[in-house]
Amino acid sequence: MREFFRNWKRKLGVVTLLTACVVAGLWMNRITNIGASAPVGRGTHYRATLIPDGICVTVIRVHPRPAETLVTVIPYIPIFIPLTLLSAWLLLSKPGTGKPCSSAD
Numbered sequence: 001m002r003e004f005f006r007n008w009k010r011k012l013g014v015v016t017l018l019t020a021c022v023v024a025g026l027w028m029n030r031i032t033n034i035g036a037s038a039p040v041g042r043g044t045h046y047r048a049t050l051i052p053d054g055i056c057v058t059v060i061r062v063h064p065r066p067a068e069t070l071v072t073v074i075p076y077i078p079i080f081i082p083l084t085l086l087s088a089w090l091l092l093s094k095p096g097t098g099k100p101c102s103s104a105d
Contacts, residue, residue, distance in 0.1 A: 013090030020083035026050055027076035055079075 035049035043063025049056045054075040061068040 009090045009093060013087045016083055016090060017087035020080055020087055023076055023080045023083065027080065 035047055037045065037047035039045050043061060045060045045062075047058040047060070049058070051073065054073050057072045057074065059070040059072075061070075
């Protein structure tokens with residue numbers, strides 16, 4: 001079993017699969033009103049909130065214009081499907097031979 005996880009692709013595949021599972025869990029449980037926010041730069045504030053339809057990302061800019069707000073909702077499916085496909089490719093692909101590419105001899 002240890003031989004299976006010696007390759008970096010397999011380790012990254014497990015991390016990607018766990019991330020996909022977390023996204024699926026959030027999607028299925030319909031958790032709401034959980035969010036995180038962070039001030040970024042001068043006069044810009046980002047906030048991400050979990051809503052039943054997806055992840056709501058709000059950007060509030062107070063500089064140079066007063067209180068400009070941009071709201072975007074990212075559905076769970078466009079996050080979940082690529083993560084699942086990427087993890088499947090990383091876990092199921094054959095590891096390389098480890099030989100470096102050589103230039104024309």
